[in-house]
Amino acid sequence: MIPKEKIAEIRSQADIVKIVSEYVQLKQRGKNYLGHCPFHSEKDPSFTVSPEKQIFHCFGCNEGGNVFSFLMKIENLSFIEAVAEVASKVGIALPAMVGRPGQNKGEKDQLFQIMQLAKQFFEQALADKAAQATQEYLEQRGLARPTQAMFGLGFAPAGWDNLLKFLIARGVAPENIAKAGLAIARDQQGGYYDRFRNRLIIPICDQRGRVLAFGGRALTNEEPKYLNSPDSLIYHKGEILFGLNLAKESIKKSRIAIMVEGYFDLLTPFQAGLTNLVATLGTALTTNQCKLLTRYCDNVIVAFDSDTAGSLAAERSVELMRTFELKIKVAILTGGKDPDEIVHQHGVASLKKCLDTALPFLEFKLKRIMARFNLSEIEGRAEALQTIAKYLNQEKDVFIQQEYAKLVADWLKIKPELLQAAIAKLQSYAGQRQGKRQARQTVARPQSKIVEAEKNLIALAVFDPDSRTRLAGSLSADDFSLPETKEIACLLLAKDLTDQAGLAHFLLENLKSEPAKQLLSRLLLSEHLSDLAAKALITEDCIKTLLQQKSSHKITDLKQEIMAAEQNGQAEKVAELLNQLKSEIS
Numbered sequence: 001m002i003p004k005e006k007i008a009e010i011r012s013q014a015d016i017v018k019i020v021s022e023y024v025q026l027k028q029r030g031k032n033y034l035g036h037c038p039f040h041s042e043k044d045p046s047f048t049v050s051p052e053k054q055i056f057h058c059f060g061c062n063e064g065g066n067v068f069s070f071l072m073k074i075e076n077l078s079f080i081e082a083v084a085e086v087a088s089k090v091g092i093a094l095p096a097m098v099g100r101p102g103q104n105k106g107e108k109d110q111l112f113q114i115m116q117l118a119k120q121f122f123e124q125a126l127a128d129k130a131a132q133a134t135q136e137y138l139e140q141r142g143l144a145r146p147t148q149a150m151f152g153l154g155f156a157p158a159g160w161d162n163l164l165k166f167l168i169a170r171g172v173a174p175e176n177i178a179k180a181g182l183a184i185a186r187d188q189q190g191g192y193y194d195r196f197r198n199r200l201i202i203p204i205c206d207q208r209g210r211v212l213a214f215g216g217r218a219l220t221n222e223e224p225k226y227l228n229s230p231d232s233l234i235y236h237k238g239e240i241l242f243g244l245n246l247a248k249e250s251i252k253k254s255r256i257a258i259m260v261e262g263y264f265d266l267l268t269p270f271q272a273g274l275t276n277l278v279a280t281l282g283t284a285l286t287t288n289q290c291k292l293l294t295r296y297c298d299n300v301i302v303a304f305d306s307d308t309a310g311s312l313a314a315e316r317s318v319e320l321m322r323t324f325e326l327k328i329k330v331a332i333l334t335g336g337k338d339p340d341e342i343v344h345q346h347g348v349a350s351l352k353k354c355l356d357t358a359l360p361f362l363e364f365k366l367k368r369i370m371a372r373f374n375l376s377e378i379e380g381r382a383e384a385l386q387t388i389a390k391y392l393n394q395e396k397d398v399f400i401q402q403e404y405a406k407l408v409a410d411w412l413k414i415k416p417e418l419l420q421a422a423i424a425k426l427q428s429y430a431g432q433r434q435g436k437r438q439a440r441q442t443v444a445r446p447q448s449k450i451v452e453a454e455k456n457l458i459a460l461a462v463f464d465p466d467s468r469t470r471l472a473g474s475l476s477a478d479d480f481s482l483p484e485t486k487e488i489a490c491l492l493l494a495k496d497l498t499d500q501a502g503l504a505h506f507l508l509e510n511l512k513s514e515p516a517k518q519l520l521s522r523l524l525l526s527e528h529l530s531d532l533a534a535k536a537l538i539t540e541d542c543i544k545t546l547l548q549q550k551s552s553h554k555i556t557d558l559k560q561e562i563m564a565a566e567q568n569g570q571a572e573k574v575a576e577l578l579n580q581l582k583s584e585i586s
């Protein structure tokens with residue numbers, strides 16, 4: 001446990017704008033900073049950071065909180081880990097072992113440690129005589145010792161239990177070795193055996209450099225050629241980009257990431273000095289990987305294999321990245337089938353040339369569409385025209401749309417007006433449909449007065465001690481109807497809160513439910529309340545609204561009780577309830 005005062009000290013020393021800026025490009029807008037949300041995909045920035053309040057909130061997806069919540073979300077940390085991370089950033093020393101308690105290590109921490117030990121084992125094994133074939137293989141692929149060391153390459157010896165023995169001797173339980181994906185349980189006899197045997201080993205790390213998994217390349221003709229760790233508590237295949245831990249600085253600097261497919265497509269150019277690379281490892285690109293990239297750059301050059309599968313993968317990846325704020329180009333590789341081969345055979349300058357002449361993704365995509373049709377026939381060209389019109393219709397930038405329409409018209413040897421007319425026809429149809437939808441939406445649900453009053457009261461009470469005292473004197477948490485406001489009120493009205501300055505952060509750090517945290521960060525960044533001069537008046541008004549609501553509930557209850565008592569012939573009780581009702585109404 002870190003003492004409360006220490007947490008407050010760390011928080012007060014941290015600058016949320018500076019820390020968020022390591023992940024999101026922020027621009028100042030008035031008092032606040034604005035950027036593209038790292039937690040959801042958006043075209044227009046709605047991710048807001050307040051230096052004054054040291055709070056962030058995304059008005060698009062509702063994520064919000066303080067500097068600790070931000071790091072917890074974006075780096076997948078526990079609260080204590082996030083506090084430790086901020087402490088190290090602002091140079092506050094924490095008592096040793098805080099966040100890394102020796103005995104009660106979280107299961108994740110255990111797995112991280114096992115992977116680290118396994119990496120050491122594989123690296124040592126690569127220096128052994130038994131690894132001679134692997135060393136020769138690496139030499140033949142042109143990977144020098146320093147590169148091998150930088151990426152932590154290793155060797156899994158032949159045999160069934162080399163790694164198991166090594167780890168068990170260091171006190172690791174076999175079932176945890178299996179949980180880390182390094183051993184497999186035997187079906188019948190019981191016990192375990194090593195997953196990786198007689199393979200070149202490549203560690204797969206997260207962006208912070210922690211080993212999450214391994215890739216193992218066969219050295220003989222054994223299948224599969226590449227064997228990867230299965231998903232585990234710490235490894236989810238679609239969430240990491242290979243090489244990002246070593247490439248992120250140069251990606252940040254250049255604002256460009258070059259995306260390749262395989263391990264060696266990254267290793268070989270990296271060794272030759274082209275270091276802003278990441279590899280998808282042959283799987284389909286995921287939204288998580290895109291989000292990860294948007295933290296470091298805004299330009300991506302896709303350099304996938306030049307075969308059909310590679311082009312298809314590039315096309316899919318590009319379509320996905322397009323929904324993020326990433327400018328994408330696709331490199332057409334010449335002089336080799338993949339980046340590894342090009343650099344190995346012709347040098348890194350050849351690869352750079354391919355990258356420099358990469359096509360903007362729209363041009364690449366349109367060429368791919370064209371290639372599907374038989375353009376020597378009129379029918380084929382007509383179909384191509386319609387398909388391309390549909391595709392260009394999705395492009396929001398009118399200038400880009402028009403320019404590409406001209407380009408395609410040139411390819412199809414038709415007048416640009418023909419293609420532009422086809423696009424315009426699609427737009428007028430879509431416009432009609434949208435008009436209908438909007439007409440339906442104008443019948444909006446009226447904002448509930450009660451909910452508004454509850455939200456306003458919470459916001460006022462957080463900023464203004466007088467409002468909080470007034471609230472505590474008139475209402476209890478039970479008088480709030482919305483689950484979120486009830487939860488916040490419950491904490492807010494706890495009697496022993498004296499530290500008004502740290503109140504907002506206390507709430508953000510102690511609320512249990514995600515919706516309550518999201519509502520609070522939204523309220524905290526809603527300007528209209530924190531700046532109001534007439535706080536006392538509004539507080540009274542909101543309290544009145546809630547009291548009226550409370551009273552009307554009570555009246556309904558009393559009326560029902562009276563009816564029940566009358567039916568049961570309880571005259572005395574009826575009289576008493578009637579008195580209560582009278583005083584409630586007056």
Ligand SMILES: [Zn+2]
Pocket residue numbers: 037038039040047058059060061062063
């Ligand atoms: Zn968002």
